[in-house]
Amino acid sequence: MKNQADTAASHGSPPARTVNADVVIIGGALVGGTLAAALGQAGMVVAVVEAADPKAVTDATFDGRASAIALSSRRLLEGIGVWDLLRNTAAPMLDIRVADAGSPLYLHYRHDEVGDEPFGHMVENTRMRQALIARMAALPSVTLMAPQRCVRLDRSATRVRADLADGTVIRAPLAVAADGRNSPTRDGAGIDILQWRYDQIAIVCTVVHERPHNFVACEHFLPAGPFAILPLLGNRSSIVWTERADLAPRIMALDDAGFTRELRRRFGDHLGTVEPVGPRWSYPLCWHLAETAVAERLALVGDAYHGMHPIAGQGLNMGLRDVAALAEVVTDAFRLGLDWGAPDILDRYQRWRRFDNILMLGLTDGLNRLFSNDIVPIKLARDAGLAMVNQMGPLKRLFMRHAMGVVGELPRLMQGGRAL
Numbered sequence: 001m002k003n004q005a006d007t008a009a010s011h012g013s014p015p016a017r018t019v020n021a022d023v024v025i026i027g028g029a030l031v032g033g034t035l036a037a038a039l040g041q042a043g044m045v046v047a048v049v050e051a052a053d054p055k056a057v058t059d060a061t062f063d064g065r066a067s068a069i070a071l072s073s074r075r076l077l078e079g080i081g082v083w084d085l086l087r088n089t090a091a092p093m094l095d096i097r098v099a100d101a102g103s104p105l106y107l108h109y110r111h112d113e114v115g116d117e118p119f120g121h122m123v124e125n126t127r128m129r130q131a132l133i134a135r136m137a138a139l140p141s142v143t144l145m146a147p148q149r150c151v152r153l154d155r156s157a158t159r160v161r162a163d164l165a166d167g168t169v170i171r172a173p174l175a176v177a178a179d180g181r182n183s184p185t186r187d188g189a190g191i192d193i194l195q196w197r198y199d200q201i202a203i204v205c206t207v208v209h210e211r212p213h214n215f216v217a218c219e220h221f222l223p224a225g226p227f228a229i230l231p232l233l234g235n236r237s238s239i240v241w242t243e244r245a246d247l248a249p250r251i252m253a254l255d256d257a258g259f260t261r262e263l264r265r266r267f268g269d270h271l272g273t274v275e276p277v278g279p280r281w282s283y284p285l286c287w288h289l290a291e292t293a294v295a296e297r298l299a300l301v302g303d304a305y306h307g308m309h310p311i312a313g314q315g316l317n318m319g320l321r322d323v324a325a326l327a328e329v330v331t332d333a334f335r336l337g338l339d340w341g342a343p344d345i346l347d348r349y350q351r352w353r354r355f356d357n358i359l360m361l362g363l364t365d366g367l368n369r370l371f372s373n374d375i376v377p378i379k380l381a382r383d384a385g386l387a388m389v390n391q392m393g394p395l396k397r398l399f400m401r402h403a404m405g406v407v408g409e410l411p412r413l414m415q416g417g418r419a420l
Contacts (some may be wrong), residue, residue: 019143021047021172022334024162026150026185028052030067030125031302031319032178033132037080038327038413040142042420044334047170048136049162050146057129064206064278066238067128068093068217068230068313070120072405072414073320079413079420081138085131091233092118094215096403098386100371100379101222105387109400118215119403120317122230122238145170153188155297160341174330174341175298181288183304189295195288195307198368200225201248202310203241205280206232207263210272213237219311220268221371226311227266236277240310241266242372245284252282285309287365293353294346299326306357309364311371317405318360324411325352331420356408 023039025032028050036048069077069090077083096119099106111118136142145164152163153175162170177185186193218229225242232238241263243251251262260276267274288307293300302319329348333340370382389396401407405414412418 017168019047019168019170021045021143021170022340023047023174023176023330024049024160024170024172025176025178026153026162027178027180027183027302027304028132028136028144028146029178029180030128030132030316031323032176033129033136034076034080034082034320035176035178035301035323035327036142036144037082037132037135037139038076038323038420039331040136040139041080042327042331042334043141044331046142047162047172048142048144048146049148049150049164049170050144051149053147054133054144057126058133060126060130062124062206062278063126064238065125065204065281066122066206066230066232067125067316068120069123069320070314070317070403070405071117072410073317074121075416076320076324076411076413078416079418080135082128082131082135085134086123086127089127089233090121090123091231092215093120093122093217093231094118096217096219099218099220100383100386101220103379103383105383105390107386107390107396109396109403111400114397114400114404117404119217119400120405122217122232124232150185153185153298155189155295157296160297172341173297173339174346176326177298177300177304178302179304181286181303181307183300185298186290186300186304189298191295191300192291193288194291195286198285198287198309199245200242200285200368200372201245201282202285203239203243203248203251203280203282205239205241205263205276206278207237207239207267207274207276209235209237209274211235211270213271222266223372223374225368225372228310228313229267229271230313235271237271239263239267239276240313242285242310242368248282252280287361289357289361293322293350294343296343297341299346299349301326305353306361308361309368311364311368312360312403314360314364314405318357321356321405321411321414322353324413325349327413327420328411352409 301322
C-alpha cells in the first residue's frame with residue numbers, strides 16, 4: 001500500500017516535506033511538552049506533533065482545571081526552565097489533612113515536619129500548557145507541529161517514520177507516545193492494555209470561599225468516593241469530587257443554584273460561604289496499564305502508559321516521572337554516541353518505571369476501595385488507622401516524603417539542582 005508521500009509524488013504534487021529529528025513525540029500537552037523541553041534543553045532535535053492549536057491554548061483563560069505538582073515534579077520543571085514561567089501563579093500546598101466523613105479522627109501532614117519545602121503546588125492546567133509552549137518555542141532544537149495529526153507511524157529495526165496529515169514526513173530513531181489514555185499510537189503498535197472502569201465519575205470545578213485556606217489541601221472520604229479541596233491562589237480552591245456514576249450526570253445537569261447546593265453539602269462550612277466559578281467538568285474514572293512501556297523504536301509515557309484513580313493526586317506526577325526517567329536514559333545514550341532507540345536503552349526505561357507505576361496503581365486502587373464505602377467495621381478500622389499513622393512520627397514522615405515524590409530511585413532532574 002502506498003504511503004501519503006508516494007501518493008503525492010505519483011500525482012505530480014510537490015514532494016512531502018521531510019523533517020529529520022532525534023526524537024518524535026506524538027502529543028505535546030503536559031507530559032509530551034515537558035519531555036520535549038527536557039530533551040531539547042539537552043541538545044537533542046525534537047519534533048512534537050500536537051492536535052491542539054497553540055494559539056487557542058495561549059489565548060485561553062483559566063478553565064477551572066488544575067493539577068497537583070509534587071515537590072519532585074516541581075524540581076523537574078525547574079531543571080528544564082519551565083518553573084520560572086509558573087511560580088507566580090502556582091499555589092503551595094503547605095499542609096495536607098485527610099479525614100473520614102463524620103469521624104473526629106484524622107491524619108494531618110505538616111510540611112515543616114520534613115523540611116522547608118511545601119509538599120507541592122497547585123498549577124492551573126492552562127498556565128502550564130502556556131508555559132510549556134513558550135519554553136518549547138525558546139529552544140531552537142524543538143519544533144512544535146500543531147495543530148497537526150500523525151496519520152501513520154512506521155517503525156523498523158533502525159528508524160521511525162511518522163506521516164502527518166499535511167503530508168509532512170518525520171524521520172527519527174525514536175518515537176514517544178504521549179497522546180493520552182486512548183492513545184492511537186499505542187493501539188497502532190499493537191500494545192494491549194489491562195483496564196477497568198470504576199463505578200465513579202470525577203466532577204472537577206473551582207470555587208471561591210469566604211475564608212482563607214492557608215494553603216492546606218483537604219481530602220475527606222464520603223461513601224461515593226473522595227472529595228478533595230486543593231488550594232489555589234487567593235480564596236480559591238480546586239475541587240475533585242468523586243461521585244457515583246449513576247448520580248454524577250444528574251448533578252452535572254443541575255442549574256447553578258442546584259449544583260451549588262449539592263457542592264456545599266459535601267464541602268462543609270470550614271471556609272465559610274462557597275461559590276463555584278467557571279466551568280464544571282466531569283470524566284469517568286478508570287484504571288489502565290499498558291502490557292509494556294516500550295516496543296520497537298517506541299516508548300510510552302503518561303496516560304498512554306498508565307491511568308489511575310485521582311484519590312492521591314498522583315496521575316500527572318507519575319507521568320512526569322516517566323518523562324524524567326526516559327529523558328535521562330535517552331540523553332545519556334545520545335551523549336555516549338549510542339543508539340538511543342535501541343532495545344537495551346528502552347528496556348532500561350521500562351525496568352526503571354514498571355515497578356513504581358504498578359505500585360502506585362495498586363495503592364490508589366486499594367485506597368479507593370477501602371474508603372469508598374460506608375461499611376461500619378471497615379470504617380472503624382480505617383479511622384483508627386488514620387489516627388494511628390498521625391501519631392507515629394517515623395511512619396508519618398515516610399508517607400509525607402511519598403506525597404512529595406522524593407522516595408525511590410529518582411531521575412537526576414527530580415533530585416533538585418541536577419541537570420541531565
